[in-house]
Amino acid sequence: MTPQEKDARETQIAEAAYALLREKGYGGMSMLAVARKAKASNETLYRWYGDKAGLFRMLITRNVAAVSERLEQVSGERSAQALTELGEVLLELLLSPSAIALNRAAAADASDQLGAVLAEGGRGKVFPRIVRFFNGLSEAGVIRGAPGEVAELWLDLLVGDLQVRCVTGAMPPPGVADRAARAAKAQARVLALFG
Structure with a gap:
């Protein structure tokens, strides 16, 4: 199997797994059900x-x-402006159906193993990229202050409890216009404090 064929097969498996996660949750999803849905062994x-x-x-x-x-x-x-765009993209990704399904599965896991895996693979890999972006903002003179702390505050302002409310079903994910408005507000507030 070529790397391209394996990637295509893994995409089918991932799509099947996400469909089952949304339909049955992590507890109701089995490897056999994923295999059947993906037409894999x-x-x-x-x-x-x-x-x-x-x-x-x-x-x-x-x-x-x-x-x-x-x-x-x-x-x-x-x-x-790039900070606002970064916020819009990050909200789109954090509130995507895939991200919501992963977070719901982690939240439902009583062992906390999935949450640890999600934190390590998600925030553990993405947040350092955001800090590097803020380092660049600091070097360009757009912000002052410790870039890591400013990035943390920006992320808090941007996301707040929005992801939790979407994961719990308390609200639907916001649309493009609402995400853009939220990203612009987070940018404006961070720059008011640290610009």
Whole structure:
């Protein structure tokens, strides 16, 4: 199997897993059900991922790769406008159906193992990229203060409890206009404090 064929097969498996996560939750999703939905063998899933937690880890890895790729596209410029664009993209990704499904699964896991995997693979990989962006803003004179602390505050202002409310079903994910307004507000507030 070529790397391209394996990636295409893994995409089918991921799509099947996400569909089952949304339909049945992590507890109701089995490796066999994913294999059937993806029209793959159960043996392949166990050989590639080891177990259901390994499959979950693959979903996180793929999601983080997509997030990282999108963040890379908008984080080249170091300006106030780029900060707003970064916020819009980050909200889009954090509130995507895939991200919500992963967070719901982690929240429902009484062992806390999935939450640890999600934190390590998600925030653990994405937040350092955001800090590097803020380092660039500091070097360009757009912000003053410790870039890591400013990035943390910006992220708090940008996301707040929005992701939790979407994950729990308390509200639907906001649309494009609402995400843009929220990103602009977070940018304006951070720059008012540290610009």
